[in-house]
Amino acid sequence: MAALSDLLPVAAVRLDVPVPDWRASIRVAGGLLVETGATTTAAYTTEMIGNVVENGPYIVIAPGFALAHARPSPAVLRTALSWVRPARPVEFGHESNDPVSLVVALAARDQGAHTAALAALARLLADPDIARALREAPDPASLRALLAAPEARSPAESAEVPVVHKILTVCGNGLGTSLFLKTTLERVLAQWGWARHVTVEATDTISARGKAAEAVAILTSREIAGTLGEIDVPVVAVEDFTSAGEVDRVLRDIYDV
16 A cells, blocks of 8 residues: 555645636646656546536535545556645635635546555544644645654554444545545544444445445435435435544434434
């Protein structure tokens, strides 16, 4: 599993970039993926923009933060991230998390190489002090130093334990925003002491329909929830994918705690 700082070279960071709108912010982030050799052409950038056009602004997973991505494709040469801080926050059209002051783009070769890195980023953004430091980093080198700090490293995996329930976290592609929500949900379950009883699986909208029968609930964004159709388990919309408080409240509703 690649570490967070391994996926984000200094050359893939741009701070205080003047962009007129959300499309331009993704184009800058996508351009950095091309410049650093993660993707071949602008085709992947077009796919990232099309993902928002098709599914809505579900990639704005926390106040001020957007995770742009698309499905793995031949345009992706290696798994990588780029990081763009607009000079002025931009509107993506999200009901509660606009405006966006940080756009991170993910290019993934497969479903697994970036899992640990995104989990580490989710933990960092969930800490108000670290999140503020990341947003205010004066230069790319300072930003990467924060990402490489001990707090960013993935915790050791625990031993296998029996699982009773499964909860699905869902996004359009199953490899970006759903992993952020999975990380937050697992953190809350650990705080409850329920980690041995509930497993969390990040998946995409198509697979979620088939896997719903295995789950006690599905957690996702408001935009993606509207695309799932009739499913026989509760589908709960989460506004802030990094908020342990919001996820705690959702779990209490699911389990009537």
